[in-house]
Each structure stands twice: as C-alpha cells, then as structure tokens.
Amino acid sequence: MxxxxxxxxxxxxxxxxxxxxxxxxxxxxxxxxxxxxxxxxxxxxxxxxxxxxxxxxxxxxxxxxxxxYHDKRDLFAAVLRGRIRRWFAPVSAAAEAQATETSPKSIKTTLHELSRHMVAYTLAPDAGALQRILSAQAVQFPELAKLANEEGWLRAVRSVSTILRQSAARGHIKVDDPELAADMFLNLVLGHGKRLTLYGIPTDPKTEERHRKAAVDFFLSGIRAK
Known part of the structure; x- marks a missing residue:
C-alpha cells in the first residue's frame, strides 16, 4: 500500500x-x-x-x-472578526511589549510603527470593501457595525491607551486622559485614509505616508513626548 x-x-x-x-x-x-x-x-x-x-x-x-454558521450574516460576522484580529494583532503586541519589556521601544518609535501598519491595512482594497459593506448593512444589521466598533475600534483604543499609560508612568510623556488621547491618535492617523477607501477614491502612497508622519508628529507634540 x-x-x-x-x-x-x-x-x-x-x-x-x-x-x-x-x-x-x-x-x-x-x-x-x-x-x-x-x-x-x-x-x-x-x-x-x-x-x-x-x-x-x-x-x-x-x-x-x-x-x-446560522446564516449569511453569521458567516460575515466570522469574516469580520478574522479581519479585525489581523488588524489588531500588532496593536496588542505593542501594548504587551510596553508592559513587559524592561527596555521597550520609545513611544515615538512605537506609535510610528503602529500607524504605519494601521494605515497600510486601512488603505488595502479589501479594507475599503469591508467598510462599504458595513456602511451598506448598518440599517438592516446594526449588530455588525456594533461588532466592528466594540471588537475593533474600542479594543484598539484601550490598547493604545495602555501604551500611553505605560509611557507616562515612565515619565516619557504627559497625558491626562490616556483613553481620550488614544481615540484622538487613531482618528488623526486613520481618519483620512478611511474616508478615501470608504468612497473608493484612489490613494497616493507617498501622500498618505506624509499625512501619516505629520499626524503622528502632531499627536506626539501634544503629549510632549521626550
């Protein structure tokens, strides 16, 4: 045999x-x-x-x-969770590194690396398609938008706030409300790209990279990163 x-x-x-x-x-x-x-x-x-x-x-x-899977909505929810896990993994890893490593990367390096990953993911064609599906189905299936917000955006806010809190505890930055600052950081970095991909508008990588760097540097100036 x-x-x-x-x-x-x-x-x-x-x-x-x-x-x-x-x-x-x-x-x-x-x-x-x-x-x-x-x-x-x-x-x-x-x-x-x-x-x-x-x-x-x-x-x-x-x-x-x-x-x-019970129905198509249930199957799409599983797809959505999978995409969220891929997007969220580097954020979670960075938060863990800040909390456990004795000599973690500087907050400037950490936020630039995170933003680079997030922007690249946000500008990918499938990310735009996913956003458009969520927008189109928001009325009929609001639980899908809720899932994306709770398991995606809010988890990212909490993880970035953890990074900021750890850096503040080391005296590297000054931030009064880490969660509010984290939400502002994500909006600054991702807002422009999300709007473009949602409407299917072509993006220029060089322009988006300049926008990303400027957004992170502007945010860092507000928390007085050392």
Whole structure:
C-alpha cells in the first residue's frame, strides 16, 4: 500500500469508519471556508454573496456550512472578526511589549510603527470593501457595525491607551486622559485614509505616508513626548 493510501486508511480509522472528519481536517475545512467567504464578500459585496456560492467555491456541502454558521450574516460576522484580529494583532503586541519589556521601544518609535501598519491595512482594497459593506448593512444589521466598533475600534483604543499609560508612568510623556488621547491618535492617523477607501477614491502612497508622519508628529507634540 502506498503512503497516501496508508494515510487515508489512518484517517478512516480515526473517524471510526463513519466519514466523520478528524479535528485537524475540520479545522482546515473551517479555515478554507472563511478564506473563500472573505474573498467572495470582498469581491461581490454582502448582497452579491450567497451561502450556495461560498459552499461551492470552498468545496463544502451547504449542510456543513449551516452547521457552522446560522446564516449569511453569521458567516460575515466570522469574516469580520478574522479581519479585525489581523488588524489588531500588532496593536496588542505593542501594548504587551510596553508592559513587559524592561527596555521597550520609545513611544515615538512605537506609535510610528503602529500607524504605519494601521494605515497600510486601512488603505488595502479589501479594507475599503469591508467598510462599504458595513456602511451598506448598518440599517438592516446594526449588530455588525456594533461588532466592528466594540471588537475593533474600542479594543484598539484601550490598547493604545495602555501604551500611553505605560509611557507616562515612565515619565516619557504627559497625558491626562490616556483613553481620550488614544481615540484622538487613531482618528488623526486613520481618519483620512478611511474616508478615501470608504468612497473608493484612489490613494497616493507617498501622500498618505506624509499625512501619516505629520499626524503622528502632531499627536506626539501634544503629549510632549521626550
């Protein structure tokens, strides 16, 4: 028997002969499903994407999709959470570094690195498509906008406020209200790019980089970073 046949037999034995996927296979299937759903939602929008189309493109049966997600809104919410996790990961890592490292990066370096990541993500075509879907579905499905705000924006505000608070505790900056300052920082850095991508307006990378640097430097001057 070939190695491929042996592996197939081993999978069958692990499934108990009933066709039930192993845990690894189920996880790989879910990843594939979300990858395909993300691509279709970004390409076709919310209304132009169906569970049927996602199932067919992913090579997964409709009952399997519905066993995992109640409806299209539930599937899109999972896609949205995945995109938020990707956007939020560097913010969380920077906050953890400020809290745990004995010699963390300067607040200037930290905020410039964070803003560079955030702006690049915000200006990506799929980020603009995601924003437009959320805006279009805000009336019918307000819980999606709420999810984006609570799990995305507000979590980012809390993490950036933690970075500012840690820096202030070390005497590197002076900030009276870290959460308010964090919200201002995010609006300064991301506001321009979000408006452009929301309306599908082409952006010039050099112009956006100048805007990003100026926004961060303006913010740093307000908290008197050393």
């Amino acid at each position: 070939t190695k491929t046949g042996i592996k197939a037999l081993e999978r069958t034995i692990r499934r108990g002969g009933g066709g039930r996927p192993t845990r690894e296979e189920a996880e790989a299937r879910d990843v594939r499903l979300l990858d395909v759903a993300t691509r279709l939602f970004m390409e076709r929008g919310f209304d132009g994407t169906s569970i049927d189309a996602v199932a067919e493109a992913a090579g997964i049966s409709k009952p399997t999709v519905y066993a995992r």
